[in-house]
Amino acid sequence: MSQLEELIPLASSSHGRVSGKSWKAQKSATFRTQCSAGHRSSFEERMKKTTKANAAKKLESELKTEKNAEKQRRREITLERKNAAEERRRLEEDKAKMGARKTARLRRKAGRTKKIHG
Numbered sequence: 001m002s003q004l005e006e007l008i009p010l011a012s013s014s015h016g017r018v019s020g021k022s023w024k025a026q027k028s029a030t031f032r033t034q035c036s037a038g039h040r041s042s043f044e045e046r047m048k049k050t051t052k053a054n055a056a057k058k059l060e061s062e063l064k065t066e067k068n069a070e071k072q073r074r075r076e077i078t079l080e081r082k083n084a085a086e087e088r089r090r091l092e093e094d095k096a097k098m099g100a101r102k103t104a105r106l107r108r109k110a111g112r113t114k115k116i117h118g
Contacts, residue, residue: 038046
């Protein structure tokens with residue numbers, strides 16, 4: 001029997017079984033290149049990549065928050081200045097108006113009115 005075993009060629013990939021269908025290609029193990037990129041790498045590598053991405057996102061959001069806070073602070077300062085200027089202008093107008101009223105009162109006391117000196 002040892003001589004017969006030596007003479008019969010065996011297909012190593014299918015454990016000695018040879019297909020009778022010559023048109024069918026021999027199947028082989030799945031290549032990882034056919035899988036998605038995520039499945040080709042190990043779980044640890046994917047987790048490291050995810051951790052890095054999360055850290056970058058966190059840093060970006062912190063920077064964005066800081067930038068928005070600075071912008072809001074500048075906006076509030078500008079608004080305060082604008083309100084203070086408006087208040088000063090209003091006080092000046094009131095002061096001028098009060099001055100005009102006082103002079104009109106003095107004129108009436110003195111007997112000089114708009115009708116006389118129009």
